[in-house]
Amino acid sequence: MKKLVLDSVGVPPTFKFIDIDIPKISDDEILIKVKAVGLCYHDLLISEGVLRRGVKDELVLGHEFSGEVVEIGESISDLEINDKVVCTLTSSCGNCILCATGQEYNCQNAEGFGHGRDGGLSEYIALKRNNIVRLPNSFDIIGSSLIACPMAVSLKALKDVSSVEKGEDVVIFGAGGGLGIHAAQIANALGANVIAFTSSSEKFEKINEFVEQIFLLEDYLEPSEIVFSLTENKGADVVFNPIGASFFENSLNCISNKGRMILLGQIDSSLASINVAEILFREISILGSVGANVSHINSVINMISKKVINPVVDIVPVQNMPDAITLLRSNSVAGRIVLTF
Ligand SMILES: [Zn+2]
Ligand SMILES: [Zn+2]
The missing domain is CATH 3.90.180.10 (Medium-chain alcohol dehydrogenases, catalytic domain)
Structure with missing residues (x-):
């Protein structure tokens, strides 16, 4: 499989596709075939070297992604192959007091996807069950990449914080x-x-x-x-x-x-x-306000189901990442640029 690695930080940044084996999952993981990745301003700041603290080397960007379940660990019983899912924003542990009280975005054991650990710009990714949220089958998989960020992030800021x-x-x-x-x-x-x-x-x-x-x-x-x-x-x-x-x-x-x-x-x-x-x-x-928790993601899913909100996307194939970065930098796209595999 291919993953897109940030090769050199700068203006413009450069990226390269690397061929690696499809990840092997453990009993408590799920293998996701990534379908769409939202390109956030956060990704631009990392690519250009503005954000450096806690950024992994040879990083795969992308904290806004959706995909389909292709393999399920033996200890997981509430998912099926081909289920559509969206990823949480961080690799929250699911075990600490913050995770247990619905504040998993602040989990001290977590790393941000596409920041402290590899994100979604990869054909496949292995994730823990608590880092994905199942979507209704009727959902458009491309627009769904935006459910956690920027949609749930905005919902938390407006509803909970403001x-x-x-x-x-x-x-x-x-x-x-x-x-x-x-x-x-x-x-x-x-x-x-x-x-x-x-x-x-x-x-x-x-x-x-x-x-x-x-x-x-x-x-x-x-x-x-x-x-x-x-x-x-x-x-x-x-x-x-x-x-x-x-x-x-x-x-x-x-x-x-x-x-x-x-x-x-x-x-x-x-x-x-x-x-x-x-x-x-x-x-x-x-x-x-920063981040969003699973409860906010579920609220956004509910609002999209009722058609009271809609993801606004501008689709760019992942092969055209340099163009997508230029577009994002030019601030000329309404809504979110979404990279597709
Ligand atoms: Zn984002
Ligand atoms: Zn935790």
Whole structure:
């Protein structure tokens, strides 16, 4: 079988296919034939050498992947050959107190797929039972690669961390990106009134298929003026900021008194300048969120089954990885680039 290895880190990075034997599984493992792998900004940061800490040598990228079961370890009885599955984001152990209490993303024994250990850009991968979640047979296997990240990641951030309630006004910045386009749908499904912004005119129409209130960010436009005019001068209850410091002030300006800003995604370490008094006197909460647990993955599966949210993909064959990296870097694709085998 072939796996795609990150050969040299840089701009642009280089990759090479390596031929290896198909992994032999142990009693508690499942062999998955990988079908689709979402290309996350995290993968770009590793490829270009921006993210280095804890990154494995000769890494196979990809923490967003789906596939089909082709072999099942003897101790596993709740899966069948050809079942469709999606992978969790890390190799959580399934045995520690964090795993036992539904916080497996924080498992101390785990490594991130496509980071500390090899990820999904491989024809086959052997995984523990607790690192895969079974999908309904009717699911599209390519779109399903996005169920854990970015979909469950967005759900956790909006529902659990930001506590978005029905009827609240939610601003989504970066609405054309992999996180944003799914977060906008999820906020909508949670009953929020979504106000989305993108800086990309190319992505506008695609986003508009999923979000009614979408605005193009132009230099002369102050997003908070739009938000306040659409919320009877209240401001947004929640602002989803997957961009970071460069949108911190814009985000703060859009928030209502007692509102929340949720930061997530591959935000860099740039500094933001804030008026601390504004946070205090307006009782604003600044929140952060990473990862997602199996419960979030199952909630996303449920929402896709009910057709209230949909994965948004742009398919690129895995052989064209360099093109996919260029596309991701150019920030020109609406939704997520998904590599297929
Ligand atoms: Zn991701
Ligand atoms: Zn654990």
